[in-house]
Amino acid sequence: xxxxxxPLTEVERIHENLDALMNxxxxxxxxxxxxxxxxxxxxxxxxxxxxxPGVKREDISIDFKDGILTISxxxxxxxxxxxxxxxxxxxxxxxxxxxxxxSKKINDSAISASLxxxxxxxxxxxxxEARPKTIEIN
Amino acid sequence: MNLEDIQMSDNNLNQVNxxxxxxxxxxxxxxxxxxxxxxxxxxxESLVITMDLPGVEKGNIKIEIDENNVLSVHxxxxxxxxxxxxxxxxxxxDYYRAISLRDEFNRDAIKAQFEIGxxxxxxxxxxxxxxxxxxxxx
Numbered sequence: 546x547x548x549x550x551x552p553l554t555e556v557e558r559i560h561e562n563l564d565a566l567m568n569x570x571x572x573x574x575x576x577x578x579x580x581x582x583x584x585x586x587x588x589x590x591x592x593x594x595x596x597x598p599g600v601k602r603e604d605i606s607i608d609f610k611d612g613i614l615t616i617s618x619x620x621x622x623x624x625x626x627x628x629x630x631x632x633x634x635x636x637x638x639x640x641x642x643x644x645x646x647x648s649k650k651i652n653d654s655a656i657s658a659s660l661x662x663x664x665x666x667x668x669x670x671x672x673x674e675a676r677p678k679t680i681e682i683n
Numbered sequence: 684m685n686l687e688d689i690q691m692s693d694n695n696l697n698q699v700n701x702x703x704x705x706x707x708x709x710x711x712x713x714x715x716x717x718x719x720x721x722x723x724x725x726x727x728e729s730l731v732i733t734m735d736l737p738g739v740e741k742g743n744i745k746i747e748i749d750e751n752n753v754l755s756v757h758x759x760x761x762x763x764x765x766x767x768x769x770x771x772x773x774x775x776x777d778y779y780r781a782i783s784l785r786d787e788f789n790r791d792a793i794k795a796q797f798e799i800g801x802x803x804x805x806x807x808x809x810x811x812x813x814x815x816x817x818x819x820x821x
Contacts, residue, residue, distance in 0.1 A: 581772040581773040582770060582772050582773075583768065583770060583771050583772060583773060584768070584769040584770035585764065585765050585766030585767060585768055585769060586766050586767045586769050587765070587766040587767070590766070591769075592765045592766055594762075594765075596735075596737040596738065596773055596800075597737065597800070598735035598736065598737040598799065598800030598801050599733075599735060599799055599800060599801040600799065601799060622722065622733075623722070623724060623731065623733060623803075625724065626726075628726060628727045629724050629725065629726055630724075630725040631722065631723070631724060631725070632723040632724070632725050633721055633722060633723035634722050635720040635721050635722065636720040636721065636722045636733065636735055637720075645770070662736075662737065662738060662739060662740060662741075662799070662800045663735070663736070663737035663738065663799050663800015663801065664737050664738045664800065
């Protein structure tokens with residue numbers, strides 16, 4: 546079937562080659578795994594936010610055991626047929642697993658999670674003894 | 684090993700080593716944008732571009748194609764800070780990516796979909812212009 550092999554212009558292709566060269570593992574000492582996570586703390590809660598674009602709710606598992614929160618699952622990419630040619634592949638896919646140690650004591654029955662626009666938010670309520678206490682002076 | 688070899692081997696990796704947050708791109712002198720992780724599929728009938736845009740609301744995505752067939756995507760994240768940061772693997776920031784397209788695509792038939800934090804843009808190829816018979820006037 547006669548169709549263009551390289552629909553991107555030369556400038557874009559040079560850019561892609563340079564990107565691939567710069568992104569090659571030999572050039573990057575720091576390797577961050579999927580999903581990227583931010584953790585925040587308030588007086589009452591620990592809040593975890595993860596970027597999981599393209600991952601469906603049913604493909605995510607969240608476990609909390611012995612103070613370790615584990616997020617695992619799989620991210621799927623678009624199916625390729627024998628006619629497909631990949632011109633650029635930056636998005637990761639496949640199975641993932643990442644754990645974070647939560648150093649404050651958590652009330653196990655008060656953990657909730659929500660997923661919106663590829664962002665996972667997990668709320669962990671601190672146990673009573675882990676919340677800051679104000680001490681009155683007599 | 685030349686540039687072409689590195690390009691090909693990176694395309695075979697399932698888990699990529701860097702994420703969009705590690706590849707900031709400069710658009711104008713005052714603003715810094717992140718380049719979203721992108722896959723480009725060259726299909727028989729169309730070009731399909733998928734971009735990870737976590738933390739973005741559909742209404743905050745702007746897709747344009749200019750007179751030089753440069754397709755650009757600009758997206759704003761809508762993160763708030765829910766507490767004191769304890770772990771920061773990603774920052775808030777806007778996304779920008781521009782891709783130069785050749786003339787063979789039908790710019791009027793570009794379709795875009797946004798689901799679970801992933802933007803999918805489908806750019807169909809122009810149908811082949813059929814040969815036309817020209818009659819000599821009497």
